[in-house]
Amino acid sequence: MEDKKKPKSTSEPEKPSESTKASxxxxxxDEVVGASAEGTGNESKEDSVPRKPQKPTGPAGATSAKKNxxxxxxxxxxxxxxxxxxxxxxxxxxxxxGDDLDSAQSFLGQKILxxxxxxxxxxxxxxxxxxxxxxxxxxxxLDYQGEEKRWCLVYHLYSYSSGHFLRIKSRICEGDVxxxxxxxxxxxxxLEREIYDMFGIEFSGHPELKRILLPADWHGxxxxxxxxxxxxxxxxxxxxxxxxxxxx
Amino acid sequence: xxxDERAFxxxxxxxxxxxVVNWAxxxxxxxxxFGLACCAIEMMAVGASRFDMDRFGAGIxxxxxxxxxxxxxAGTVTLKMAEVIQVLYEQMPDPKWVISMGAxxxxxxxxxxxxxxxxxxxxIPVDVYIPGCPPRPEALLYGVMRLQDKIDQMSILDDxxxxxxx
Amino acid sequence: xxxxxxLDTRELEINMGPQHPSTxxxxxxxxxxxxxxxxxxxxxxxxLHRGVEKISENRSYIKCVPYYDRTDYIxxxxxxxxxxxGVEKMMGIEVPEKARYIRIMMTEFxxxxxxxxxxxxxxxxIGAMTVFLYCFREREEILKLFEAxxxxxxxxxxxxxxxxxxxxxxxxxxxxxxxxxxxPDRIDEYEELLTNNRIWIDRTKNIGIISAEEAINFGLxxxxxxxxxxxxxxxxxxxxxxxxxxxxxxPVGNNGDTYDRYIIRLAEMRQCCRIIEQxxxxxxxxxxxxxxxxxxxxxxxxxYSGIEGPRGELGYYIVSDGSAFPFRVRIRPPTFIxxxxxxxxxxxxLVADVVAIIGTLDIVLxxxxx
Numbered sequence: 001m002e003d004k005k006k007p008k009s010t011s012e013p014e015k016p017s018e019s020t021k022a023s024x025x026x027x028x029x030d031e032v033v034g035a036s037a038e039g040t041g042n043e044s045k046e047d048s049v050p051r052k053p054q055k056p057t058g059p060a061g062a063t064s065a066k067k068n069x070x071x072x073x074x075x076x077x078x079x080x081x082x083x084x085x086x087x088x089x090x091x092x093x094x095x096x097x098g099d100d101l102d103s104a105q106s107f108l109g110q111k112i113l114x115x116x117x118x119x120x121x122x123x124x125x126x127x128x129x130x131x132x133x134x135x136x137x138x139x140x141x142l143d144y145q146g147e148e149k150r151w152c153l154v155y156h157l158y159s160y161s162s163g164h165f166l167r168i169k170s171r172i173c174e175g176d177v178x179x180x181x182x183x184x185x186x187x188x189x190x191l192e193r194e195i196y197d198m199f200g201i202e203f204s205g206h207p208e209l210k211r212i213l214l215p216a217d218w219h220g221x222x223x224x225x226x227x228x229x230x231x232x233x234x235x236x237x238x239x240x241x242x243x244x245x246x247x248x
Numbered sequence: 249x250x251x252d253e254r255a256f257x258x259x260x261x262x263x264x265x266x267x268v269v270n271w272a273x274x275x276x277x278x279x280x281x282f283g284l285a286c287c288a289i290e291m292m293a294v295g296a297s298r299f300d301m302d303r304f305g306a307g308i309x310x311x312x313x314x315x316x317x318x319x320x321x322a323g324t325v326t327l328k329m330a331e332v333i334q335v336l337y338e339q340m341p342d343p344k345w346v347i348s349m350g351a352x353x354x355x356x357x358x359x360x361x362x363x364x365x366x367x368x369x370x371x372i373p374v375d376v377y378i379p380g381c382p383p384r385p386e387a388l389l390y391g392v393m394r395l396q397d398k399i400d401q402m403s404i405l406d407d408x409x410x411x412x413x414x
Numbered sequence: 415x416x417x418x419x420x421l422d423t424r425e426l427e428i429n430m431g432p433q434h435p436s437t438x439x440x441x442x443x444x445x446x447x448x449x450x451x452x453x454x455x456x457x458x459x460x461x462l463h464r465g466v467e468k469i470s471e472n473r474s475y476i477k478c479v480p481y482y483d484r485t486d487y488i489x490x491x492x493x494x495x496x497x498x499x500g501v502e503k504m505m506g507i508e509v510p511e512k513a514r515y516i517r518i519m520m521t522e523f524x525x526x527x528x529x530x531x532x533x534x535x536x537x538x539x540i541g542a543m544t545v546f547l548y549c550f551r552e553r554e555e556i557l558k559l560f561e562a563x564x565x566x567x568x569x570x571x572x573x574x575x576x577x578x579x580x581x582x583x584x585x586x587x588x589x590x591x592x593x594x595x596x597x598p599d600r601i602d603e604y605e606e607l608l609t610n611n612r613i614w615i616d617r618t619k620n621i622g623i624i625s626a627e628e629a630i631n632f633g634l635x636x637x638x639x640x641x642x643x644x645x646x647x648x649x650x651x652x653x654x655x656x657x658x659x660x661x662x663x664x665p666v667g668n669n670g671d672t673y674d675r676y677i678i679r680l681a682e683m684r685q686c687c688r689i690i691e692q693x694x695x696x697x698x699x700x701x702x703x704x705x706x707x708x709x710x711x712x713x714x715x716x717x718y719s720g721i722e723g724p725r726g727e728l729g730y731y732i733v734s735d736g737s738a739f740p741f742r743v744r745i746r747p748p749t750f751i752x753x754x755x756x757x758x759x760x761x762x763x764l765v766a767d768v769v770a771i772i773g774t775l776d777i778v779l780x781x782x783x784x
Contacts, residue, residue: 078504078505078506078712078713079504079506079713079715080713080715081715107715107716107717108503108504108715108717110717110718112716134630134631135630135633136633137633137720137729137746138718138729138731138744138746140731140744142733142741142742143742154731154744156718156729156746160630160644160646163651165652167716167718185631185633186631186632186633186754187631187632187633187751187754189754190750190751190754191751198467212459212460213459213460213463213783213784214328214363214460214463215327215328215460220362222363222465222468223467223468227362227468228362229360229361229362229465229468229469229472230361230362231362232327232362232363233362236327237327240327241327241330241331241334241371242334242371243370243371244370244371244372244373280433282433283439284439284440284461284462285439285462285484285487285779286484286487286568286569286780288439289487289488289531289568290567290568292534292550293553293554293557296546296547296550296551296554297547297550297551298550298554309435311434311435313433323462324462324464326460326461326462326463326464328460328461328463329432329440329461329462332432332433332461336433358480358481358484359464359465359466359469361464361465361468361469362465362468363463363464363465364464364465381569382567382568382569384567
């Protein structure tokens, strides 16, 4: 727990010490609940001045707290998702894809486009052929367990000729089989194998979809949120390893 | 030491067979190149010129398990690799020793996960454990010296491996 | 011309690794050979998969940092840089200027030590054992500097969120200046042993050639990409952490073979010395610890922070849901992607060249398997 300076009087708020001055952290469990309930992006403000639990002063203390409410520090806004509909590139893509482009946002200067999975392969081919996004930096997935569209595929693209950096996201449901982008970028081969290994998402049209990091006959997909971190496949262990009894 | 020094004038030394055999074994430990992760880099540093392991006779790293008598498990042992380690250990000829270098191979280290074996002694018997993450090169040399002390206490009449408490 | 022989020939499948002196870790390569020529190869990885990404979801932002040291354990100092920059950007934390200069300086020292280890093992695989001992001699000097500043030689936990933990100890600057004064002569020593050496040239020229277009399609970065002529260095294209204030060149090759990648890495070491000298000369005064909260909780959002590591573009994609633990941290490993190109690079070469090609890609299994 953080050290807090002793309050000088019950009505004046004390300033927390330098090391606990939070630009975006919050100090107690109550404030966490309060902060997350407020929605996206504003977690970086300081909700209320942290203070030591005060001695019960009775009715006099209560009215003095009402008369002099604690001074709130000005709220410092953290980064938020910004809408990008006015961007030229986004408008060009909107013309081409219309409603398949679900949304266009930016966060901290990085562009994020969300595309409908039905036209994901066409959109990525278009980005490669027409807009010259020839470098697929990374391909990964996120697990939003509990939501209907559980998976979110994330593609990071870069164009050598124009220097643009782009992130493409696509939400798919459990059991969906998206198309593999190996025909477009050869690098996607192992990246998709890793997504299959860790999450269990299968890709159609992949040359050789099999496990890459875990043993070939392992059961379970570790990066799913419902897979416990220490869960080992006991049948695999029994079949392949001879665990010895440690003497003494 | 020995009887009849005066008769042979320092040209002959008498000792026990055990001492000679143990001295030969401990002074020419040939390790196998078996670096797995970060500890392997420190093992390479021990083989290089600042912390020279060759002065202990253990400088020749043999690539084949058939030609080595010491295996230094340096790095995290995953379940996929544990299978391989078992095969390699069985391929090494007797007498053979195992040094478990670092926290990961001793007890699993910081990686308490689905894919990591929590200690290589679950699959092969270990003689010396060296803690650290990674252990300093001097710590590895100390571990080799403790192994040499352990070898000193072996006897060729014993079939079982000695368990030394210190 | 058809080959008629009395012997029945067929493809031979040979296993190389996971225990092998030249595979730089626990890599298994299945080679399909026709005599001594490689027709195809298949890499089997995962022997060092420790689940670092899963661990990141169960540890707080600060406690994740030592795990990233241990992914690319050779370049542990610069490894953490990308992650720390990403978190600081998301939280809007200002890093003091002295800390920025020291960070860049130690990252460049780390680049030198990583390239030295690369040269030592690459040369050792090809047969030059003296270079191994010389490179480790220099590397020990750098590790002494790391130990003085960070407290550990190899897995350093170098940078904290908000700056550094501690300032230079007494005598550090003199030791650093002494090192970079003597180091270019040492690079000349290695060049004298290898660059115009007939055996070295025979073993590395025209081995593992990849064209620029294929390199881009395979997603390569770092020296494998620059060896093919593509001028892409993240320190120049999307500068991070203050690199725009430094003056240095980025060496680029022409042929895309092993020899070019060797020349590029040696030239990079010289440029690192230049950057370190500029950092030491222009080092400002001030604190090294920035203002950061004890509990790090970035706002809801996501950020991809990429840096130019010694092996290529190392990226951290951090997704935060507002809590004290990350929702997901994805490490974009440059060597995972480089190793994928191995299949394309070894076709038609001899088995001994496979060793040279694995060496030139500069792989680290900790990063590939995470």
